[in-house]
Amino acid sequence: xxxxxxxxxxxxxxxxxxxxxxxxxxxxxxxxxxxxxxxxxxxxxxxxxxxxxxxxxxxxxxxxxxxxxxxxxxxxxxxxxxxxxxxxxxxxxxxxxxxxxxxxxxxxxxxxxxxxxxxxxxxxxxxxxxxxxxxxxxxxxxxxxxxxxxxxxxxxxxxxxxxxxxxxxxxxxxxxxxxxxxxxxxxxxxxxxxxxxxxxxxxxxxxxxxxxxxxxxxxxxxxxxxxxxxxxxxxxxxxxxxx
Amino acid sequence: xxxxxxxxxxxxxxxxxxxxxxxxxxxxxxxxxxxxxxxxxxxxxxxxxxxxxxxxxxxxxxxxxxxxxxxxxxxxxxxxxxxxxxxxxxxxxxxxxxxxxxxxxxxxxxxxxxxxxxxxxxxxxxxxxxxxxxxxxxxxxxxxxxxxxxxxxxxxxxxxxxxxxxxxxxxxxxxxxxxxxxxxxxxxxxxxxxxxxxxxxxxxxxxxxxxxxxxxxxxxxxxxxxxxxxxxxxxxxxxxxxx
Numbered sequence: 001x002x003x004x005x006x007x008x009x010x011x012x013x014x015x016x017x018x019x020x021x022x023x024x025x026x027x028x029x030x031x032x033x034x035x036x037x038x039x040x041x042x043x044x045x046x047x048x049x050x051x052x053x054x055x056x057x058x059x060x061x062x063x064x065x066x067x068x069x070x071x072x073x074x075x076x077x078x079x080x081x082x083x084x085x086x087x088x089x090x091x092x093x094x095x096x097x098x099x100x101x102x103x104x105x106x107x108x109x110x111x112x113x114x115x116x117x118x119x120x121x122x123x124x125x126x127x128x129x130x131x132x133x134x135x136x137x138x139x140x141x142x143x144x145x146x147x148x149x150x151x152x153x154x155x156x157x158x159x160x161x162x163x164x165x166x167x168x169x170x171x172x173x174x175x176x177x178x179x180x181x182x183x184x185x186x187x188x189x190x191x192x193x194x195x196x197x198x199x200x201x202x203x204x205x206x207x208x209x210x211x212x213x214x215x216x217x218x219x220x221x222x223x224x225x226x227x228x229x230x231x232x233x234x235x236x237x238x239x240x241x242x243x
Numbered sequence: 244x245x246x247x248x249x250x251x252x253x254x255x256x257x258x259x260x261x262x263x264x265x266x267x268x269x270x271x272x273x274x275x276x277x278x279x280x281x282x283x284x285x286x287x288x289x290x291x292x293x294x295x296x297x298x299x300x301x302x303x304x305x306x307x308x309x310x311x312x313x314x315x316x317x318x319x320x321x322x323x324x325x326x327x328x329x330x331x332x333x334x335x336x337x338x339x340x341x342x343x344x345x346x347x348x349x350x351x352x353x354x355x356x357x358x359x360x361x362x363x364x365x366x367x368x369x370x371x372x373x374x375x376x377x378x379x380x381x382x383x384x385x386x387x388x389x390x391x392x393x394x395x396x397x398x399x400x401x402x403x404x405x406x407x408x409x410x411x412x413x414x415x416x417x418x419x420x421x422x423x424x425x426x427x428x429x430x431x432x433x434x435x436x437x438x439x440x441x442x443x444x445x446x447x448x449x450x451x452x453x454x455x456x457x458x459x460x461x462x463x464x465x466x467x468x469x470x471x472x473x474x475x476x477x478x479x480x481x482x483x484x485x486x
Contacts (some may be wrong), residue, residue: 034463109352120467122459147464152444180485214485216365220277222391224363224474225356229470231479241455242423 001046001064009072009084019021022087027080034146040085046072056109059083072097074138087136093154093161094125096187098237101169101202103158104131106192107227111135112143113227114192119147122129122239126151127189129158129203145238158191165189167207171199172233174223176210184237192233195226244287244307252315252327254285254358258377265330267379271322272296277389283328289315291326302326317381330379336397336404337368341480344412346446347374347437348469354378355386356470357435360392364481369394370432372401377459381435401434408432412451414442417466419453420469427480435476456483 011017012025023043026032033055036042044060048069069078073148100118105111111133118126124153126135133140136155162169170184171191191207193199199207213232215221254260255268266286269275276298277286287303291312312321343361348354354376361369369378376383383389387394391479406410413427414434434450437444442450456475458464467475 106351113471116464116468117471119297120456120458121466130436145465150463168410178485180482192429213363215363216481216484219363219365220393221359221362222388225359225386225388226358227468228470228474231467233472235475235478237458239423241459242421 001069002064006072009082012076013074013138013165015137018134018136023084024087024141025074025082025084027073027075027079027082027138027139031141031146031149032056032083032148033227034085036083038149040088040149043084043086045081045083049080051081060132075097075142080197090152090154093127093156094152095165096167097125098123098187098228099167099189100126100234101158101189102126102128102132102192103199104129105192105199106133106195107226108133108137108139109143109198110195110225110227111137112145112148114138114230115140115144117227117231117234119144119151123234125155126152127154127158127161130155131199134155145151149180159202160205161187162191162203169203169206170211170233171207171209172229173199173210173212177213178212178214179211179233179236182209182211182236183227185242188237190237192222192226192230200218244311244370249311249315251323255327256317256381258279258380259361261377261379266327268327268331268381268385269384270318270325270381272324272396273427274327274384274389274392275299275324275436276344277392278326281392282333283392286327286329288326292323316386333395333397336370336399337439338408339410340368341366342410342432343369343429343473343477344401344405344432345369345375346369346433346434346442347372347440348435349382349438350374350463350469351376351382352386353438353468353470354380355383355388355391356386357384357473358394358396359390360470360474360477362387364477366477367390367394369400369473370397370401370404372443373398402445402449405432405434405446412449413454413476414447414450414452415472416442416453416455421456421457422454422476422479423457425452425454425479427483431480432474433480437467437475 042059167187169189285302410430412432
């Protein structure tokens with residue numbers, strides 16, 4: 001591994017370099033496998049041991065020491081494998097089906113967990129505001145546990161996008177219709193707000209149905225974690241398909 | 244602030260010292276307020292500015308510099324206030340109602356989020372295996388957003404406890420009864436397993452009803468995040484009370 005290679009991989013921990021090189025890193029063989037199987041092209045795979053896995057056969061593979069892996073990894077405790085991938089060309093913004101929309105979500109752990117939950121429930125598209133944390137942030141990739149390979153994450157002017165949609169736009173608020181009493185459609189955009197501020201004023205104007213997750217009458221809790229709230233809302237939209 | 248005080252507060256970031264002194268730290272005035280309002284006694288409160296809040300009136304209050312706060316804080320970006328609290332005497336282990344049970348949960352962020360979710364849905368008691376992460380770990384306290392003040396978290400021999408219960412014991416498995424098709428009772432223990440390994444063999448033997456959160460037929464996701472899975476299960480047990 002050249003010094004230039006090491007430098008460039010470390011740069012990929014920053015958004016501006018990911019956007020410049022149109023590349024991102026994935027760590028751990030399970031996740032790397034998921035990305036290849038989903039059609040992502042690895043630029044190169046670095047590993048501390050050989051992996052006897054047909055999925056990696058066609059890839060440019062280099063054995064490196066644990067010390068070098070520690071240097072290029074974004075993790076405190078690196079796995080045994082790190083890969084550099086190229087961005088995949090995205091399709092057009094989704095206009096139908098169940099679409100998750102994130103309005104300035106900030107925490108990378110939350111975004112990764114939300115991508116994982118969307119994947120579990122078969123939601124293929126997440127449309128984020130431009131202020132939402134980057135999905136190729138190493139902490140997002142890590143928390144998504146490979147699900148980022150299967151879910152498309154778009155970044156766009158959210159109010160403009162939402163107001164162009166012909167399907168209903170749901171948003172979660174502290175005051176809104178009780179989600180358990182709502183008849184939830186198969187096609188909708190579901191907007192989730194920022195961890196502290198909730199949904200921004202401009203995005204709120206595009207919402208056609210305000211819903212809420214009611215809390216127990218005795219509860220003094222102020223709010224739910226953003227990825228938990230998202231999971232409960234997705235669960236409510238999807239549960240009828242499992243009945 | 245004396246050097247000895249600084250040293251002792253920093254020691255409280257470690258479980259062994261928390262157990263020795265029977266104290267823990269809480270950061271941020273909102274959370275500190277929640278603990279006092281829930282009957283916890285602050286040993287001392289340290290803040291960078293005076294707080295004109297009646298809740299703190301009876302407490303031993305000391306103004307410190309931001310530099311000292313940075314030193315004693317467990318956070319990268321400290322708030323303006325840190326308090327040392329004494330453990331509160333716990334009641335006996337719960338035997339009725341809806342009880343959440345955690346089997347060797349490891350991630351402090353997950354435990355904090357689960358405590359917050361339990362609080363939202365009015366679940367008062369969480370019973371953990373002895374191998375579960377300590378609820379007074381600063382990252383747990385932080386992620387619980389004050390909810391730890393209102394939810395009792397017990398640590399005990401989980402299989403022994405569960406097998407003594409007279410209410411049904413539910414456990415989440417990758418293979419089990421579809422949770423959406425199950426009639427869920429008002430009184431039950433709900434067991435959630437470790438992030439990677441799930442429910443341990445010994446604990447699994449105490450489970451009377453195996454349930455599963457089904458995934459979309461097209462999904463290749465392997466699992467859900469532990470705090471997301473817990474939220475969905477709690478949601479399913481509680482949703483009928485909001486209908």
